Amino acid sequence: MTDSVLPGHPHIAYRGEDLYIEGQRLSDLAQAHGTPLYVYSKASMLDALAAYQRGFAGRKVQICYAMKANSSLAVLQLFARAGCGFDIVSGGELARVLAAGGDPAKVIFSGVGKTRAEMRQALDAGIGCFNVESEAELEVLSAVASQTGKTAPVSIRVNPNVDPKTHPYISTGLKGNKFGVAHERTLATYQRAAALPGLRVAGIDCHIGSQITEVAPYLDAVDRVLDLVQEIEAAGIPIHHIDFGGGLGINYNGDTPPAADALWAQLFAKLDARGYGDRQFMIEPGRSLVGNAGVCLTEVLYLKPGEQKNFCIVDAAMNDLPRPAMYQAFHGIVPVRGPAAASATTYDVVGPVCESGDWIGRDRSLAVQQGQYLAVLSAGAYCASMASNYNTRGRAAEVLVDGDQARLVREREGAADTFRTEKLLP
C-alpha cells in the first residue's frame, strides 16, 4: 500500500482509501470521539519547530510560540517541553502558560490594550518582557510597576511600515494600523521609557503581519528595525534583544511560503552584513508551528442540490472554523475515505449556523455522500482558539496524535457547559 501525502501536510496521507494522520486512521477517530473533532499531529508541530531551530543553529535566539494560534494546554506543554517560551496577548493566556508548566521568564506580553490587572498579574509571575505598544501604555506600566515595587522589562513594538502583502485584516505593520509605535516616534518613546521609574529597557520588537509568504517584507523590516536600534543605542540606550515577531505563512491553497530555516538563513545574512548577527534575538511564530499540523473532522449531514448552487451541509460551522467567515480564508476540504469516486459535484460546504456567512468552502468539487466524514485541512491554527459558542454549540473536542497513539486533550463541551456561568432571574 503506497502513501499519498497531502502537499504541505507531511504527516497527513492516504493509505489506500483511508486518510491517516501519523499512524491513526481519521475515520476511526471520528467514530470514537464524534464530530466536529480537531485532530493534531505532534510530529508536525515538532518538525515545524525543528525547521526554526535549524535556522538558528549557533545563534542566540529564544522562540516564543505565539499561543493565540492554538492555546490548548497539551499544545503548550509540547512547546514548553521543547524549550519554547510564549508570546501572550492576555492575562488569560498567561494563566494557561502557567497551567501548562511553561516558564514565565520566557513569556513576552504583546497587545495594544493591556489592563492594569493584567500588568500586575504578569509582574507577579515574573514574565520576561512587556512588548509595549503606545506611550500611554508605557506611563501606566511604569505606575503599576512602581506601585508594586517591581521593575518591568520593556520592549517597544515599532511599526516598520512595510507591506507584508497579506490580507488587510492580518497585516499589522503598516501606517494607519492600530499596532505599534510609529517609526518617527520610536526614539522619543525609548527616551521616555528610559526616564520613567519602574521600567527597564530590554529590547525592541516588531510584527508585520500574518500568513506572509514572501521573504522581502521580512528583509525590509529587519533593515528598518536595525536602523532604529542604531539610532536608539547612539542616544545611549542599550537594546539587549531584537524581536522580529511571527507571521510566516503556511500552505493553505498552493501557497509557497519560504521554509523557516531558509528564511532565517537570509535574515541572518543581512544581520551579519550589518554587524548585528551575534545579538540576542526573539521570534514569535504562531501559525507556522501549528497550522498544518491539524485537521477538523466533520460529518456530512445533508446534500442539498439547488438551481444555482449545491450545498453540502456539515456538522462543523463558523463557530468551529471561523476563518472563512472572518477573512474569506481558504481551507482545503478532502474526504476521509478517498480517493474521490468518479462522480464529483461542485458544492458550497456550509455549517448549520443561522448566518449566510457560515460557510467553510465555496465551489468545491467533492464526491461525497450523506453520513461520510470530511477533513477540513490547515485547522491547527486560529480555529479551536477562535471557536465560540454561537448558536449554543459546544466547542469541539481535540485529539493529539503521536505515532499510533491518540489522546483526547479536550473534551467536547456539552450544552450545560455553555451556560454554566449564567444566572436565572429570581
Ligand SMILES: *Cc1c(COP(=O)(O)O)cnc(C)c1O
Ligand atoms: C499573532 C501574533 C504573532 C503570531 O503570528 P503568526 O502569523 O501566527 O505567526 C506574533 N506576534 C504578535 C505580536 C502577534 O500578534
